[in-house]
Amino acid sequence: MRGFLFALGLAVAAGSSLDRLLGVLQVPSPPPRLPRNAPPRYMLDLYKSVTAPDGLTLSPTPHSANVVRCYADRESRHHSRFLFNISSDKTDKLLEAEFHIYKLKSRAKDLRKVKVLKSQLLQVKVYQALPPSKTKRKRRKRLLETRRISVHSTGWEIFSVKVAAAEWIADSATNLGLTLSVRGLEDxxxxxxxxRFAKGNRSDKQPLLVLFMDDSRHSSGNFPGFANDYNSYQLPGKPGMELPRAKRGNGVPPALSNAGASKDGSCSRHDLYIDFERIGWSAWIISPKGYSAYQCKGTCHFPLGQNQKPTNHATIQSIAHELGLADAVHLPCCVPDRLLSISLLYFDEHENVILKQYDDMVAASCGCH
Structure with missing residues (x-):
């Protein structure tokens, strides 16, 4: 009986700890079922462009967003209508919203129809579908963006739809989706x-709505200084749309590469790896599969050397402890003195893909405080 109660106590403690970890990640609970579709290629490439292989954040996301939410098109019946099931916190600040759509290569039999057009340039217009007014039952629409494209072009087209997305977040009842119009230059x-544009959610060319958000957390801005030399990286999307991609190397910044326990047991950084697969979260966390959080351990011996990075207060406390200047004066504590961010790419409960930056998750170095 005691063994059963002990095991039950461990299970309850583990469950409580995982709940607290979910709270840190600001995720209410893991998705109830395994995702059916692969994550969009755009989100995978975006994640790789701003992080190291171990999840360490190397550079800011576009628009300096700390949350990027990606929604797949839910409308399968109409080729010119697109519907996205937005589930975003109303307290988050919307920085930008992009509608991504992939123009397919024209088939040879259809290219013969080009001669009926007065120009091989076309006008593509994206509209926000609006509910009927009180006086008219006919559905209305609002023009969001117009672009000229070639009949022969192939690839991603990206339109700004921030006005529409802001309204949908404020009131989900207004979310009637987007419509697309393609006409000649003379209408x-x-x-x-x-x-033709790609449709369907089982393709890496599926239409997407991408929201760039600020969830009002105060970022420490602690991006490693080694990520200043970038390679140009072309994302699948808007022509000329490039994001800085940090040089990979082995994915470990110089400040972290020489970590290890000190020989004399003094304050130093030690390994601590958080394995999402061991926790049971690998099915919904896309990347990374785990990360090195590190931990600070060891004694802050007197006298404190500069290699222990002591604060002035820690130095005074260490001297007071050594000389016995007051009762119950403890040695300074070995704690992280520099913290770095990681980024997670994961599925939410609706199978949308989220890229989120979490500050102060990695102990970059340790000191006596």
Missing amino acids: ESVPKGLV
Whole structure:
């Protein structure tokens, strides 16, 4: 009986600890079922462009967002209508919203229809679908952005739809989706089949809505200084849209590469690896599969050397302890004195993909405080 109660106590303690970890990650609970679809290629590439392989944040995301939410198109019946199931906290600040759509290569049999157009340039317009007014039952729409593209172009087109997304976050009842219109330069109709855009959620070319958010957390801004030399990295998307990509190397910054326990037991940094697979979260955390948090251990011996990075207060406390200047004066504590951020890419409970930055997750170095 005692063994059963002990095991039960451990299980309760483990469950409570995991709940607290979810609280740190600001995730209410893991998804109830395994995701059915692979994460969009755009989000995988975005994650790789701002993080090291171990999840350490190397550079800010576009628009300096600390949360990027990606929603797949839920409308499967209509080729020119797109619907996204937005689930965002109303307290988050929307920095930008992008509608990503992939223009497919025209089929040879359809290219013969080009001659009926007055120009091989087309006008693509993205509208926000609006609810009917009180006086008119006909659905209305609001023009969000217009762009000219070539009949022969292939690839991603990205439109700003921030106005629409802001309204949908404020009131989900207004979310009637987006519509797409393709016309000739003189507003003439385009032959059927000549211009096609990818649809469906089982393709890496599926339409996406990407929200760049600020969730009002105060960032420490502690990006490692070694990530200043960038390679140009082309994301699948807007032509010329480039994000800085830090040089990889082995993914370990110089400040972290010489970590290890000191020989005399003094304050130093030690290994601490958080394995998401061991916790049972590998099914919904896409990347990384774990990360090195590190921990600070050891004694702050008198006299404190500069290698222990003591504060002035720690130095005074150490002297007071050594000389016995007051009762019950303890030695200074070995604690992290520099913390770094990590970024997680994961599925939420609706199978949307989230890229989120978490500050102060990695002990970069230790000192006596």
